Amino acid sequence: xxxxxxxxxxxxxxxxxxxxxxxxxxxxxxxxxxxxxxxxxxxxxxxxxxxxxxxxxxxxxxxxxxxxxxxxxxxxxxxxxxxxxxxxxxxxxxxxxxxxxxxxxxxxxxxxxxxxxxxxxxxxxxxxxxxxxxxxxxxxxxxxxxxxxxxxxxxxxxxxxxxxxxxxxxxxxxxxxxxxxxxxxxxxxxxxxxxxxxxxxxxxxxxxxxxxxxxxxxxxxxxxxxxxxxxxxxxxxxxxxxxxxxxxxxxxxxxxxxxxxxxxxxxxxxxxxxxxxxxxxxxxxxxx
Ligand code: SF4
Ligand code: SF4
Numbered sequence: 001x002x003x004x005x006x007x008x009x010x011x012x013x014x015x016x017x018x019x020x021x022x023x024x025x026x027x028x029x030x031x032x033x034x035x036x037x038x039x040x041x042x043x044x045x046x047x048x049x050x051x052x053x054x055x056x057x058x059x060x061x062x063x064x065x066x067x068x069x070x071x072x073x074x075x076x077x078x079x080x081x082x083x084x085x086x087x088x089x090x091x092x093x094x095x096x097x098x099x100x101x102x103x104x105x106x107x108x109x110x111x112x113x114x115x116x117x118x119x120x121x122x123x124x125x126x127x128x129x130x131x132x133x134x135x136x137x138x139x140x141x142x143x144x145x146x147x148x149x150x151x152x153x154x155x156x157x158x159x160x161x162x163x164x165x166x167x168x169x170x171x172x173x174x175x176x177x178x179x180x181x182x183x184x185x186x187x188x189x190x191x192x193x194x195x196x197x198x199x200x201x202x203x204x205x206x207x208x209x210x211x212x213x214x215x216x217x218x219x220x221x222x223x224x225x226x227x228x229x230x231x232x233x234x235x236x237x238x239x240x241x242x243x244x245x246x247x248x249x250x251x252x253x254x255x256x257x258x259x260x261x262x263x264x265x266x267x268x269x270x271x272x273x274x275x276x277x278x279x280x281x282x283x284x285x286x287x288x
Contacts, residue, residue, distance in 0.1 A: 001052055001053070001054040001058065001060075002052070002053045002054070002068050002069065002146075002148050003050070003051075003052050003064045003066070003067045003068050003069070004018070004021070004050065004051045004052070004053075004064070004067055004068065004069040004070075004071060004148075005048060005049075005050055005064050005067040005069070005070050005071070005083075006018055006048065006049045006050070006051070006070075006071040006072075006073065007046065007047075007048055007070070007071070007072045007073065007074075007077050007081060007083050008046075008047050008048075008049070008072075008073030008074060008077075008135075009045060009046060009047060009073070009074050009077070009221060009223065010045045010047055011127070011131050011133070012047075012073045012074060012131075012132075012133060012134055012135065012223070013073070013133045013134065013135030013136075014036070014047045014048070014049045014073055014135065015036040015047065015049045016135055016162075017049065017071070017073070017135035017136075017138060017139055018034035018035070018036065018049040018050060018051040019034050019161070020135065020136070020139060020154070020157050020158070020161060020162070021034065021051050021053075021139060021142070021148075021149060021154075022034035022051055022053070023157040023160070023161050024139075024149045024150070024153040024154045024156070024157035025051075025053045025148070025149050025153070027153040027156050027157060028149055028150050028153045030053050030054065030055060030149075031053070031054045031055065031056055031057050031058055032051065032052065032053050032054075032058075033051065033052040033053075033058045033060075033061075034049065034050065034051040034052075035049070035050055036048070036049040036050070037049065037050070037063060045221065046077060046080075046081060046221070050063060050064045050067075052064070053148055053149070065085075065086045066086045066087070066088055067086065067087055067088070067091065068087075068088050068090075068091045068092070069091060069092045069093075069094065069142070069146060069148070070083055070084055070087050070091070070092070070093050070094070071094045071095075071138060071142060072093070072094070072095040072096065073096050073117070073134050073135065073138060074096060074223050075095050075096060075097035075099065076220055076221070076222060076223060077220075078095070078104070078105060079220050080220040084105070084106050084107065084110065087106070087107065087110055089107070089109040089110075090109060090110075090111075091109075091110050091111070092110065092111045092112075092113060092145060092146060093106045093110050093111070093112050093113065094113045094114075094115070094138065094141060094142055094145055095112075095113070095114050095115075096114075096115060096116070096117040096118060096134050096137075096138055097114050097115075097116065098114075098116040098118075098119065099114060100114070100181075100183075101113055101114035101181050101182060101183035102183040104183065111145075111182070111183070112182075112183035113141065113145045113180055113181065113182055113183070114180075114181045114183075115137065115138060115140075115141035115176050115179050115180050115181065116179060117134035117137035117138045117141065117172075117176055118132050118134055118223070118282055119282075120134070120137035120172050120175045120176055120179065121133055121134045121136075121137055121172060122282075123175075124165075124168040124169075124171050124172050124175075125165075125168060126165060126168055126169065126172060128267070129224075129280060130224055130267030130270055130271070130280035131223075131224070131266075131267055136154075136158060136162075136169040136170075136172040136173050136176070137172040137173070137175060137176035137179075138176060139154055139173060139176065140154065140172065140173035140174060140175065140176025140177035140178075141176040141177065141179065141180045142176075143173070143177055144176075144177045144178075144180045145180055145182070151173060151174070151177050154173045155170045155173060155174075158170050158173060219260055219261050219262065219263060219264070221264040221265065222260075222263060222264055222265030223265055223282070224265045224267060224280040224281060224282055224283075225260065225263070225265060225280070225281050225282075225283050226258050226263060226265070226267070226269055226270055226278045226279070226280055226281075227278065227279045227280075227281045228255065228256060228258065228277060228278055229277045229278070229279060230255055230277075231277075232275045232276065232277035233255055233256070233273075233275070233277040234274070234275055234277070235253075235254040235255060235256075236274060237250075237256075238272050238273060238274060239256050239269035239272060239273050239278060240256060241272075242268050242269060242272040243263075243268065243269050244266065244268060245262050245263060245264055245266075246262065247259045247260075247262040247263040247264075248269065256269075265280070267280045
């Protein structure tokens with residue numbers, strides 16, 4: 001039996017990834033199982049989903065604590081979530097990142113694989129530019145890296161179980177399959193990243209919303225970063241009004257200043273800005 005654990009953020013398609021994987025495994029003639037675990041249910045919040053695949057019926061129903069394969073849909077999670085906890089020796093870590101797979105933090109006995117699924121998803125217009133849905137590209141990479149499921153079965157599963165954008169999702173599967181990068185087995189593994197415990201910086205002066213997340217630094221949730229274009233900004237303050245995390249203040253000229261420690265990258269400010277003066281930009285790991 002192969003056990004997989006998928007780490008993602010709300011809106012990236014982690015749960016659907018496991019469901020699609022299970023459907024494709026079934027089409028390959030295997031016995032699959034998939035189920036999610038939710039934490040905070042809002043866009044950008046960490047989400048975990050699981051899948052088991054075997055040649056025989058699976059009676060186990062527990063959460064997977066010692067996975068053979070760990071899939072990470074957002075490399076920013078590597079900074080905050082112990083994604084490789086329990087991973088078996090000889091297992092595989094697959095991360096959606098443009099970075100060198102040899103730089104991925106994992107035990108030495110674990111194979112490290114990378115695919116730039118965000119680029120693929122944006123190229124095929126899956127999701128929105130501010131919130132790309134990377135799951136099918138990552139599944140294509142998984143098919144290549146593990147052979148736990150075939151590319152053909154993934155394509156059929158997309159056609160049968162994805163409600164829309166079949167051609168785009170099939171293309172993402174194919175691109176993910178082709179774009180996999182494997183770490184040099186001789187390259188040393190870096191030490192695991194420990195989440196930061198630095199005290200919160202002082203919060204700048206300025207107008208604040210009635211509901212604030214000042215005590216919760218959500219920067220590590222971010223996959224896309226808002227970047228202001230002052231040449232377009234009319235200083236209307238709409239972005240401040242709509243930011244759910246109170247992550248926007250103003251400079252002395254009245255231009256918005258995005259407090260990246262508190263910005264989770266939801267993209268609401270970019271959506272609501274009337275002259276489209278905020279771009280959501282993919283920075284490696286989602287951090288500025
Ligand atoms: S909503 Fe757009 S135009 Fe208005 S202050 Fe914010 S960035 Fe500037
Ligand atoms: S600054 Fe923009 S992207 Fe960041 S949390 Fe606020 S609305 Fe979301």
